[in-house]
Every structure is written in structure tokens, then in C-alpha cells.
Amino acid sequence: MNFYNEMMDANDGVRAHYQGYDQWLKATPAERIARKRAEADLAFHRVGITFAVYGEEAGKERLIPFDIIPRIIPSAEWLALQAGLRQRVTALNMFLHDIYHDQEILKAGKIPAEQILNNAQYRPIMQGVDVPGGVYAHIAGVDIVRAGAGEFYVLEDNLRVPSGVSYMLEDRKMMMRLFPELFAKHKVAPVQHYPDMLLEKLRAVAPQGVSNPTVVVMTPGAYNSAYFEHTFLAQQMGVELVEGRDLFVKDEVVYMQTTQGPQRVDVIYRRIDDDFMDPKVFRAESTLGVPGILKAYQAGNVTLANAIGTGVADDKSIYPYVPDMIRFYLGEEPKLNNVPTYMCRKPDDLKYVLDHLPELVVKEVHGAGGYGMLVGPASTKEQIEHFRQLLIAKPEGYIAQPTLALSNCPTFVEEGIAPRHLDLRPFVLSSGKCVNMVPGGLTRVALTKGSLVVNSSQGGGTKDTWVLED
Amino acid sequence: MLSRTADHLFWMSRYIERAENLARLLDVTWQMSLVPQSLDAANQNWNAIIALNSLEAAYAKKYSEITAENVLRFMVSDADNFASIHSCLRMARENAHAVRGTITTEMWETLNSTWLEAREKSFEQLLNAGISEFFEWVKMRSSLSRGTTLGTLLQDKAYHFIRLGTLLERADNTARILDVKYHVLRPHGDEGATDFYQWGALLRSVSAFEVYRKVYRDAITPERVAELLILRDDMPRSLHFCMNGVVKNLDLIANSHSGETQRQAGLLHAKLHYARVEDILEQGLHEWLTDFMDHIYMLGDGISKDFLAPMAEAA
Secondary structure (H helix, E strand, O other), X not given: OOOOEOOEOOOOOEOHHHHHHHHHHHHOOHHHXXXXXXXXXXXXXXXXXXXXXXXXXXXXXXXXXXXXXXXXXXXXXXXXXXXXXXXXXXXXXXXXXXXXXXXXXXXXXXXXXXXXXXXXXXXXXXXXXXXXXXXXXXXXXXXXXXXXXXXXXXXXXXXXXXXXXXXXXXXXXXXXXXXXXXXXXXXXXXXXXXXXXXXXXXXXXXXXXOOOOOEEEEOOOOOOOOHXXXXXXXXXXXXXXXXXXXXXXXXXXXXXXXXXXXXXXXEEEEOOOHHHXXXXXXXXXXXXXXXXXXXXXXXXXXXXXXXXXXXXXXXOOOHHHHHXXXXXXXXXXXXXXXXXXXXXXXXXXXXXXXXXXXXXEEEEOOOOOOOOEEEHHHOOHHHHHHHHHHHHHOXXXXXXXXXXXXXXXXXXXXXXXXXXXXXXXXXXXXEOOEEEOOOOOEEEEEOOOOOOOOOHXXXXXXXXXXXXXX | XXXXXXXXXXXXXXXXXXXXXXXXXXXXXXXHHHOOOOHHHHHXXXXXXXXXXXXXXXXXXXXXXXXXXXXXXHHHOOOOOOOOHHHXXXXXXXXXXXXXXXXXXXXXXXXXXXXXXXXXXXXXXXXXXXXXXXXXXXXXXXXXXXXHHHHHOOOOHHHHHHHHHHHHHHHHHHHHHHHHHHHHHOOOOOOXXXXXXXXXXXXXXXXXXXXXXXXXXXXXXXXXXXXXXXXXXXXXXXXXXXXXXXHHHHHHHOXXXXXXXXXXXXXXXXXXXXXXXXXXXHHOHHHHHHHHHXXXXXXXXXXHHHHHOOOOOOO
């Protein structure tokens, strides 16, 4: 397979936007690079920028490997991406509002109604609930890959609790600390204002009539894999980091327990899944949430970001319909490509998938984090046969896509510098009509040779992402 | 501030202070054991450390006899012993982890790297390198932690809860060290060189040897040692000094239902402020210190109820 290389063109020449970096790399002694890489490792460890891995020894923390070769995006490419992201997230928010109100898109027959109404992520409790500004997905982490001759594809829309933005910010901080001279030479668009932008968005969606809202970040606790990020964002925004046990509801109003007594809370940036938010409504055994918070939410006394029920729009079984949503709500052609997707619940699609398993990527409809997926070309016969049985047993539980020739980028690995596959997760912030993002996003890189799975839980690393200003 | 945040800050500072004081206590016991003494006396010293922390049962499960090495291993490196230095450093770090957005980066890095380093040290390595060196290291890490707090943290309520935890813990720990050592030293009453070294070691354990010299410019006597560690309000590890700080910091975080706790703290403080060492010794130092430690415990309980534990939904 031929892969698009972010740095080198087909004739092994350095692409224009990488020329400056390439010259610097060639002129910098190897031992200085090695020293800087060790310094980065040490600093990340000391600062505790780690993540917990599920299934490993309880409380064990690992470092996400950081690569010092940046992923560089030229200005024109970014502007096109940004326009596409804005369009897509706008349509997704309109879709969510529609689904929880008049369901025009179902009436128009654009999406089979049972696909929505029988979806576990559809929350009937949200039907008819008005949320401030009509915004559901305040924070979206849209995964983008590059394939073929370099065209961009949206791989998934993460509209529930997308994570990773702290790595984007820490990677930049680290690069500036290690190699300030690079930033003197390049006009790299800044990203450090993300927390301010986020706080502004959260304040903008406060319940009606609240002029100086109290915003908090809500975490499942210190053992969550993204706990570092929760504390980081709360600290950067200067707001409290709360757990469910810090909050209580009285007369449909949410309060937090403080050393001076109860204090009212208006906006909750929650990093907990719907299922765990309110034991009175969702999972009764959950101790992470707050009993009665859904009532307060429905009464409009508190804003949750993201809203309850956004999962119905980023579910892998709904993903194939996003281009139609854009056409339906905005009357525009989609600016970003979807990856062609086979819906295994359709008999024809299933037949094709079963016949072509060794070439396809099969994903669980409700899976996330790189768990429960099959990458055909990289799998053994046994693994493929295992998935064949799963597919036959429960076809509606899976989708399949062609294996994309993900672009790659030179990366430091044990044997030196070698190309590794990567993706990009921009963080798109919405409030009302306003959709913003900082330039770039988080670049994740699969450090294992040939691997197409970039998730940190599967051994992925990160790179600083540079959008170059003209 | 969130009650839970205050709780983590309070315990973060208590645990690092506890690790430091435990290092001090073990160090002084170790130093004292180097001065010629009977085997009985030596074992009594080590036994006292276990008894002091009410760890007899847990200790007996692991070791059949009291020896210096066993007690050190148990109190320094044993991860199963919740009162060991190892456990205290871990708990200090865990509490800091839970509030790392509230404390400064420097504070977090200090406690995190202290734990990471402590975790790497096996007991055998510590013994080989000289156990006193490890105790020095713990004291320095605690000082560093206090220093970054003083040097980088905004002096708001977070700071007051941290100071409160530090001072309450230190008051308790100084009282304990004094109680157990005074007890061991006093009954023998054998005047002379041994005694001088033993009292000197006790003073050093609370960094008060030079202070003593400066304040009294005279021979070391048990009465003056007690006076220095209990009543001097300018000696940073004395009970009086600690209670000054407790009262001051409690005032700064007061809320509508903390009146009784403040009153209790004031009473305890007054007791130190107006006490004379002759009266304390006449009452019996052990009885007096036991009573003091009970009050410290009650104060901790009051602080927990007033500020740290979620108040029943009393909106």
C-alpha cells in the first residue's frame, strides 16, 4: 500500500511546509536531540501527565509517549478543514435538537426512525427539553484521518466526553520549552487560549437569567483514565473540580458542598457518561453521579455540557447519515468526506463484509477507544474467523469500512526516525450560532510499525500539531 | 472551597508532616541506640515506637520479636503498615493528586517526585546507604514541600487548611515524641554522659539542640527540655507555637457553625499560654501530654465535622 507522507512528497523531496523543520533537524546534533527527548520524558513524568490504563494493575499510570517531530499543517489546508468542521458540528447540533423535538429528519425519511428510536444512546427523557442556545455538543472531538493521495476523512464524531485536549496543550508547552528556536523560525498558530475559549463557551450557555454563572468541571474521580485532564482544565479555567459526591440537589437546584456551606452551581462541564449522571434516572448503582440532577436539568436550572443524549449522533450506526444531515439542515454539500461504511444490519452489506473481511476494518457500533475492533489486513486467520462468528451472531452490532491507507509522518522510534501512521483530533466548541476551535488539535501517532490504531490505550503516542500562519 | 478539596489539603499536609516526624522519631531512637545501653533499654525504646502508634497487633503478625531492624523495616518501608513512612508519603501524594488543580505545580511536583523516589528505594538499599541518610532525606522533602507551599501558593483558604493540617499534626507528634522519650529517659535518672547524649538526641530529633543552647546557655535538664518543647512560643515545633497557628488559621476559615471548635482551640491555647512547667511536671508530664493529645484529637474531629465532611443537606 502507498501511504501519504506528511513530510515527504512522492519523489522523496521535503514538502514546502516542512522545509524549515527539516533544515533544523539536519543541523541539530543527534546527542542534543537525545538529551531533549530524555528531558521531555522526565518532565512529563514529574508533572504527572499520565493516564490510567483500564485492566492493568489498579491505579497504575503510564506516560503517553511524546514525539518531538511536529505534525505540520499548512494554513490553506487548515482553513479548509476548519470550514468543514464548523459545517459538520453545526449540522450535528441541529440534528440533536431536531431529534429531541419535532424529528423532521425522520418524517422526511432521511434516516430510518427505528435507527434512532431503538438506539440505546437515544434518551427519551430529553424529548421536548429545551437546552440553552439549542446546543447539545458544546465540545466535539472530531477524529480526522488522511488517506489516499492526501484527502481528509472524518473517522468519527466524538460528541459525548471527548478527551485529549490537555495533551494538545502540554505538547505545545513542551515543544516551546525544549526547542524555543523552532518557534522563532516558524509562525506557529497559538493554541494556549483553549481554556479561555472553553470557559467563555460554558458561561455563554448558563441557564436563563444567570448573569454571573458558577461553572464547574465534574470528574468521575482520581482513578479515571483522563483525570489529569480534568484537573488541568479546572485549574486552567480557574473553576472548581467536583465529583458527584460534592454535589446535591434541593428543590431542583444543584449545590456544591463548600467549607462555607452550600453554593449554587449553574454550568457543569461533566466528564462522566450519561449512564452514570443520575442514579434516579439511569444506572441506579452508580455512585459517581448526583441523585435528582436530571430533574434540575429538565427544569432548566443547570446546564450540562455536553447535553444528555448526544450519543445518538456519534454512534457508529448513525455516522453514515451525517452527510445527509448536512444536506438536510444546511442545504449544503458536505465539505469533509465520510469514510464509506457498510452497515452490517443490511443483508447486502453484511454479505459483502463477510466476503471481504481480510481487507476491511470492522468496528463495534457502540465501541470506543480502539477496543473491540478488527483490522483485517493486520489480523490472523483466527481473529478474522472469530469476528465472522460475531458478525453472523449480531450483524446490527457492527459496521465495516475499507482499511484506509492512513497518512504517516516521520517519528522517533527505537531504530531511529521512521514513518508512523497518525490521525488528528481538533476540538470544536459550540455555543449558540458560534462555532470555534483553536488551530490544529491533538495528533495521535501509532508507534508500532505498521499499526493503524492510534489510541493511547493501545500504545499510541502524541505529537505537537502546528498550523503554520501565512 | 469544596469541602472535599479542603479535606484532601488538610490530610495531604498532615501526612507529609507525619512522615517527617516519624523520620525524626525513628532517627532519634536509632541515634540513642548507638550510645551504650542495656539490651532491655534498647528493646524498650523500639517497642515504644510500636506502642505509640497502637500497632502491636499488626506488628506481631509479621515479626515475632522486637529488634531495631524489624521495627525500622516495619515503620519505614512496609506498604501494608498504614502508619509507615512509605504509606504516609503515598497518602500525601494521593491526597495531592486529588487536588492537583488547587495546589501549585511546584507543590504537586514535590510530593509526586517524593513518592516516586521513595517507591524506588528498597529497605536493604536504605540500610546499606545508612538509614539516617534516608531520615534526612524525608525531612528535606517535607521541608521542600512546606517551602513550595509558602513560596508559591496563594494565601487563601487552601493555604489555611494546609497550615492547619501541618500544625495540628506537628503538635500531636511533638507531644508523642516527648512523651515516649521523656518516659524512657526519666525513670533511670542516671546522671552523666549517657544522659547528656540521650537528651541531646531528643533535642536534635525536633531540631532543637542549637535552639536549646541559644535559649538557656546552660546544661541540659529534663525540665528545660519539657519547657522548650511545650511552652516556648517561638520554637517552631513546640506545642505552644503549633497552637498559636491553629487558633489563627481556624479564625481565617471560620464559618457559621465552627464556633465551638474555635472555642476548644482557644481553651487549649490558653492552657499553653498561661502554663508553668513546674505545674505541668507536678501534675505528671505523661498525664498532661495524654490529655493534650486527646484535645488535639477532638479538635481534628471538630474541624472535620465543621468543614470537611459534607454537611447534611442543610441548604
